[in-house]
Amino acid sequence: MTVTMVSVSDTAGGAEAHTVALGQGMRQRGHDVLLYGRCPGWEEHGLGRREIALGPKWSRRTMASGILRVPLERRRTQEIADSSIYYMQFKREQIALTAPLSRRAPVIWTEHGRWMGGAAGRLLLAGYARAAEHVSRVVCVSEAVADDLAPVVGRDKLVVVPNAIDTRCYAAPPAATRTALRERLLPSRFHDRRVAIIAARLHGAKRHDRAIAAALASGSALVVVGDGPDRERLERLSGDSADVHFTGHRDDVPDLLASADFYIYCGAETDGTPTCVLEAAAGGLPIVAFEGDPGTELVPRCGGLVIADPAELTAERAAALLDVGGSGVAYVEQRHGRETWLDAYEQIFGECLR
Missing domain, CATH: 3.40.50.2000 (Glycogen Phosphorylase B;)
Structure with missing residues (x-):
């Protein structure tokens, strides 16, 4: 054929x-x-x-x-x-x-x-x-x-x-591996922090500002992976915060996911099944998503939390997420x-x- x-x-x-x-x-x-x-x-x-x-x-x-x-x-x-x-x-x-x-x-x-x-x-x-x-x-x-x-x-x-997704590219790493990846890939100020990550094209329709607000509300550091037309606005929005780090486009996303503690998903209204959620879950990360976004039905199956407002992600709720890490790995392997x-x-x- x-x-x-x-x-x-x-x-x-x-x-x-x-x-x-x-x-x-x-x-x-x-x-x-x-x-x-x-x-x-x-x-x-x-x-x-x-x-x-x-x-x-x-x-x-x-x-x-x-x-x-x-x-x-x-x-x-x-x-x-x-x-x-x-x-x-x-x-x-x-x-x-x-x-x-x-x-x-x-x-x-x-x-x-x-x-x-x-x-x-x-x-x-x-x-x-x-x-x-x-x-x-x-x-x-x-x-x-x-x-x-x-x-x-x-x-x-x-x-x-x-x-x-190719699940062979993603795995929940042992603690020592995550530490080594942080030391190699992330700013030194993030090494001993709770780290959230989002990996998606920086476009206004994705509303990344919610991820920035949620991470800051929870006292977590945030790694923003990707590039696009909304980057300049988002960098202005985050101001001089030492808790937000923009990486630009990267080809080592699986390693960056493995260096983080949880994933924040922000979807555009026209999104279908978000592969970023599947990749994060296959890497053992719990997911935080926002009510009304397409694909959020995946989040409970992959281990995570759906919130209506960024302020709902408190430090206590973010810490509790770390206890459900890895719960989405089997689901993604079997269904996706x-x-x-x-x-x-x-x-x-x-x-x-x-």
């Missing part, structure tokens, strides 16, 4: 990591995998790629000009080689390219998050519904995502496959392991070829 992915993104995020993991997994299972476009991390794993002249990934800022380019970008599908399956995950590729490619092979989409609101969401929905007439399957990362799409796609095309996830995608691809 040949799986051809069409995806253009220059930002390292959860969807891009999902694409790389799926490409790696399908190749390891003996399938041919090729990407048309760009995806951070793709070539670093030795996966094949070809360029295709598509414009920037759609956003509220680029959508109007992107819609005007649709006829041109549809013609550019002629540059894409024949394949067993075509796979897409971003709205521009889904809306613009599904119809012409579906005449050559089944097209599969993955939906990573809840449907966006506002005028942009309504504008996209009409085009999405038309494109969905030509898609074979839409893989949703949660039941909530599937519920959003059912009115415009139809339940017969929807299948839920929760996000997964990489091999089960790959089995599901391989089955979906195979069914669409019959």
